[in-house]
Amino acid sequence: MGRRVSIIATILFACAIFLPTTDCVAPSLLHLVFQGCSATAFPPNGEFEQTLTALFNTLILHASQGHFYKTTAGSGAYSIYGVFQCRGDLGSGDCYYCVNRLPVEARRGCGRVTAARVQLQGCYLQYNAGDPNSLSGTTRLYSKCGTTPATGAAFLQLRQAAFSDVQVGVQGGRGFYAVGHGGVYTLGQCQGDLSVADCGDCLKTALQEVADHCGTVNSGQVYLTRCYATYAYYPVGGSGAYGSYGMVGGSPEHGQQTGKIIAIVVGGVAALLFVFVCLWFVKSLTKKHDDY
Structure with a gap:
């Protein structure tokens, strides 16, 4: 009897350990x-690889404590500077999983590259x-524009109003701001260590670049080294879908919550199935011992 209880307890403990999270x-x-x-790969001596792994582990550790962190792993010729940042509207759990x-x-x-x-x-x-200052500045890293022309005579005015709100909003202390203006949803964020003035300058550049680069199409995004800006336009009465920004059905929050609800439901179903399998296994094991 004691041995049977011990076996069952061990199985239940294992089930609890491997039970999928619903968060x-x-x-x-x-x-x-x-x-x-980068086009430059680490030398095959293993030192850089170990330092990079240590850097990743440190960044992940701090992802549970905040939305931004920068550090240097290693020393001398083997030092690697790294930084992570989460979107300003993410909860701590989402930030941690994302990082x-x-x-x-x-x-x-990228494989075993130096940057x-x-x-x-x-x-x-x-x-x-090497030099962490090589990651500063306002160099354009990536940009993409939608393919559908925006409808509505007031689009450019609405977008400019949203851009102005974002540029003012990010300087409120958090370096992140999202706003909707007459169907134009805009988001801007600066790297967490920028001063208020530098954040304003960086985002001004990003907003100007996305406006110039994307013209009158219904969506756009520009990522600079230390800030980025995105926008999406839903004409009045249109449902739209811009899920890559978490903007679905005309609202940034709606898309994010819809995705999270689906993820939680799927995770919950998986968890219930896992518990069922564990209980079935325990029952089968108990019956087998009873037969003896």
Whole structure:
């Protein structure tokens, strides 16, 4: 009898350990926006690889404590500077899960390179072996425009009003701001260590570039080294879908919550099935011992 109880307790403990969590990140937040990889690979001596792994582990550890963190791993010729940042409207759980995904994407897409930038919808990672100042500035890293011309005579005025609100909003202290203006939804964010003035200047450049680059199409995004800006337009009465920004049905929040609800439901179903299998196994084991 004692041995049977011990076996059952061990199985239940194992089930609890491997039970899937239902605090699932919204799938759209893990969408890969872009990645850039250095053409220079690490030397095959293993030192850089160990330092990079240590850097990733440190960044993941701090992802549970805040939305932005930068650090340097290693020393001397083997030092690697790295930074992560989550979107300002993410909860702490979503931020942590998003940052956990970044090293996987970096290794998969870039391999053993000395510098890389991986931008997911909800967070980004950037690292560089050597001088951390090489990651500063307002160099354009990535841009993309929609393909559908915006309808409505007031579109340009509405977009400019939204852009102005974002530029003022990010200087309120958080470096992140999202706003909707007559169907134009705009989001801007600066790297977490920028001063208020530098954030304003960077985002001014990003907003001007996305306006110039995308013209009158219904969506656009521009990522600079230390800030980015995106917009999406839904004419009045249109439902629209712009899920890559978490903007679905005319509202940034609606898309994010829809994705999270789906993820939680799927995770819940998986968890229930796992519990059922564990209980069935325990019952079968008990019956087998009873037969003896």
